Amino acid sequence: IIEPDANDIARMEENEKISVIKEGGTRVNFLTVNTEKAPFDNIYARKAINAAIDKEAVIAVALNGEGRAALSETPMVFEGASDKGCDGYDPQLAKSYMEQSGLDGQTIAFTCYVFNDTARRAAEVIQASLLELNMEMSIESLDYATYLTQVFAGDYEMAVSGFTAGTMYNYLYGIFHSESINAANMARVNDPYIDSMIDLGKTQTDIDDRSATFEALTDYINSRSIYIPLYQSTVIRA
Secondary structure (H helix, E strand, C coil): CECCCHHHHHHHHCCCCCCCEEEEEEEEEEEEECCCCCCCCCHHHHHHHHHHCCHHHHHHHHHCCCEEECCCCCCCCCCCCCCCCCCCCCHHHHHHHHHHHCCCCCCEEEEEEECCHHHHHHHHHHHHHHHHHCEEEEEEECCHHHHHHHHHCCCCCEEEEEECCCCHHHHHHHHHCHHHCCCCCCCCCCCHHHHHHHHHHHHCCCHHHHHHHHHHHHHHHHHHCCCEEEEEEEEEEC
């Protein structure tokens, strides 16, 4: 059984005829925002959203506890990964970021797309958290094909999503490089510094040099809250 539903895992573990195997994965699951649209073009609004979300609650509700809270926007299993300086769950800090955004006191409404039950459960936790910032998030379920079409085209505001790759370079290029806009760069970020660091890392054959490049880039990405990391999945097979 590939990717069993989190709610089925405990029942399978109780069955002596079923072996359940769990390993740390390379996928980071996000609350993805379209940085071309307000208020998500505002770095402090994004940082406020990040600090407002109780990621442990998301894991408990969406995954039945089978996952690890993500602070960094890159998988911690890869070279150059870093979560230093990342904000955790801190409602007071979230309110401080909203004050810095210039949007404090305004009621902001937007729609979050989801495509399966796990994402919907995560979105419901997030929905409750964002009310504390006067953000009214509605949740809309789409079939997967429609979801991908609209999110990749930038025809959305917010979505619960995720991304995985086999190497740090492929991961970074996939969701942060400007050449990946209208594909997996769902945040639609177009930052020359990010592009240049990804391109540099591609050419570096020395592992330590490449790791240093990717770590500096990860720190920069994390500081800007381009995506809102939720959790790193546990790979589960039965």
